[in-house]
Amino acid sequence: LGAEDLFSLSPRPAHPEYGQQDELYVNKIIEQAVDTYKLAMRDNTKVDQRLENLLNRIFNLNMESREYRQVVGLALDTRRLDQIERAVKASDDSTTLLSETVIKVLGSQLDRAFRSKVLDVLLRLFSELEEPDFVSMCQCLIKLEKPGDVADILNRLVKNQDGELLAYQISFDLYENATQQFIQQIEKALIPETEKTVTATSESATENATSTTETTTTTTAASSTSGTTSSATATTSSTTSAVTSKSADDSSSSTSGSSESAETVPSGTMSPEVRDKLRSILRGEETIKHHMQFLIKNNHTDMLILKNIKDSVRMACTHNGTVITNGLMHIGTTCDDFLRDNLEWISKATNWNKFNAVATLGLIHRGHEANAMKVLDPYLPKGEPDQFGYKEGGALYAYGLIHANHGSANVIEYLQKQLAGATTAAVRHGACLGLGVAALGTRNESVYSQLRETLYQDDAVVGEAAGTAMGLVMAASLDAAAFREMVQYISDTAHDKIQRGLRT
Incomplete structure (x- = not known):
């Protein structure tokens, strides 16, 4: 130097x-x-x-x-x-x-x-x-x-x-x-404030119109069932057509209609069609749909491997491992043939093995959001669950897995209600895990607060899932307050399971 x-x-x-x-x-x-x-x-x-x-x-x-x-x-x-x-x-x-x-x-x-x-x-x-x-x-x-x-x-x-x-x-x-x-x-x-007001007003009007239509339909159902059915079918068909083939409708419209549409959307602004398309892509609807179609068309899993494993299983732990293997092999393919063809064998699963067996449906039907409730309907909580609730808990976890990293407000609200109303540890365990994967990375304060309250009840089984779910919800947030709360509770609790969940 x-x-x-x-x-x-x-x-x-x-x-x-x-x-x-x-x-x-x-x-x-x-x-x-x-x-x-x-x-x-x-x-x-x-x-x-x-x-x-x-x-x-x-x-x-x-x-x-x-x-x-x-x-x-x-x-x-x-x-x-x-x-x-x-x-x-x-x-x-x-x-x-x-x-x-x-x-x-x-x-x-x-x-x-x-x-x-x-x-x-x-x-x-x-x-x-x-x-x-x-x-x-x-x-x-x-x-x-x-x-x-x-x-x-x-x-x-x-x-x-x-x-x-x-x-x-x-x-x-x-x-x-x-x-x-x-x-x-x-x-x-992406939505201007003025459009938000218009959208909210139109949605409210649509709901009112829907309720009015339902009332009218109920009144006239006894006298004109077939007419109502055909009308509903026509309405559904026209609505679906309007949503899925907007460009075809535009091209078939008259010249005067086209000019009116052009006047409605000022130059230099985003058209409603483009905005809806952007939001559909941003929400992952397009990606999930095409990804699922790809997995379904390219499903080349060897069922003979699963059959050989199943035939050699003699213990509960290996039975559980085989069920999870099936879920991982068929993730996102919607192919649950192995479970349907071996119902008697699957029914041998007990306790947490039963929980995992139902939860693997969430892996198999990952992204199959439109039919999630239909697929899981036989297992989801309805009224009073069974004595332990392993089946219902696994179904709630599966519901979250189907909507993993893509949980809409309705999905999260449903899981929150199930967690609040659950009475058994297994159901609450599954609801916590389902909430965690569905609300992954959302930093949703409402979900986080509910999970934290569940954690503070100091139940080892439920607390483990709640601790894991808290980390999933706040993933990538670098939230110092949440981090300190979780670290502090690791020191305060005496349950190894809760400590493991929080560390995860």
């Missing part, structure tokens, strides 16, 4: 007698200087100005040789945001360099505060480009937890006809990478 500019960063050519000694010396000095600088920047301590000057010379040397990727890598290690910006602006392909930097930042082990600063800089640089990489920008915004900005990007894209497909692709990526809470906030941001 004392040599300052006299220290050459470029080693002299190899000497015929001494070889590469000069190169080894220079590289070692540079390595030591960079490590010292990195440590000082990480600990936020004062840096020797001479060391700062040496690092600046290293950056300048790489910039002169156009090694921009190396500059970015060194800048991330040394926490030099100015050098990242400098390299990106100097590059001939700024978009590619920015996208590569985003991937590098998201895959690195940078601390949260510095990573947020880097992502903020990258977002600003993206916005200055003529053609920003919106996919990479949204990846940054997910980590920065800025759903409003993501919604702005989606709005910007769909206002341009050429950007509509990209908006759909980003929505698919968001469902795969973002939490349920993040996606719900994007959905809210």
